[in-house]
Every structure is written in structure tokens, then in C-alpha cells.
Amino acid sequence: MGAVPVAMEAAAYDAGGGARVAKIGDKCQAKYKNKWYDHRVRARARARVAKIGDKCQAKYKNKWYKARVQQVMDGGKKYKISFLDFKYVPIVRAADIRFT
Numbered sequence: 645m646g647a648v649p650v651a652m653e654a655a656a657y658d659a660g661g662g663a664r665v666a667k668i669g670d671k672c673q674a675k676y677k678n679k680w681y682d683h684r685v686r687a688r689a690r691a692r693v694a695k696i697g698d699k700c701q702a703k704y705k706n707k708w709y710k711a712r713v714q715q716v717m718d719g720g721k722k723y724k725i726s727f728l729d730f731k732y733v734p735i736v737r738a739a740d741i742r743f744t
Contacts (some may be wrong), residue, residue: 692743693720702727703740711741 670685694700694713702711702725714733715724723741726733 694723694741694743698743700725700741700743702734702736704732704734708742713741 668685672683672685673680674683675681694716696713696715698713700711700713701708703709704727709730710728711725712728713723714726717723717735721738722735723738724733724735725741
């Protein structure tokens with residue numbers, strides 16, 4: 645059997661269309677070579693824990709904005725971040741940031 649490609653981006657959705665944490669066996673969509681495919685989750689990747697000073701994007705009012713990690717909280721489950729384009733320093737869930 646050949647190697648199975650690993651998707652760098654994946655999304656699992658609940659019945660209402662909201663994003664959620666996927667479990668093994670869940671239906672999902674995975675992006676591979678700039679194309680999205682329907683699939684099932686075969687394994688979960690370890691979540692990346694950011695370090696202070698890391699650049700990221702954080703969700704604010706359902707849009708993504710450039711930010712920087714100011715503090716790591718609860719072992720990486722929450723972060724205090726600062727937005728680069730405006731003065732707002734919230735505490736956000738790990739699910740609401742992505743790394744650039």
C-alpha cells in the first residue's frame with residue numbers, strides 16, 4: 645500500500661455548520677494540493693502550543709486578524725494575544741487562533 649498524504653488543513657463541522665473538534669471516524673473535509681476533499685478522520689494531530697512572541701491570526705467577530713501571542717494560558721488551551729492592526733488584547737481559545 646502506498647503512502648497516505650497528510651492534509652495540512654482540515655475542517656469538521658457539526659450539523660449546524662459550526663466548526664468543532666473532530667474525533668476519529670468523523671466526516672470532514674481535508675485540503676490537499678489546494679483542493680478540498682470529503683474524507684473521514686483517521687488520526688488526530690497534536691495541537692501546536694505557541695510561544696510568547698509567536699505571530700498568528702486570531703478570530704474577532706468571525707474575521708481573522710494578524711496578532712501576536714503575549715501569554716500562554718492553561719497549557720496552550722487559551723492565549724492572551726495582541727492584535728497588530730488595532731489596540732485590543734483579549735484572551736482567546738486555542739481554537740480561535742491559527743499560525744502563519
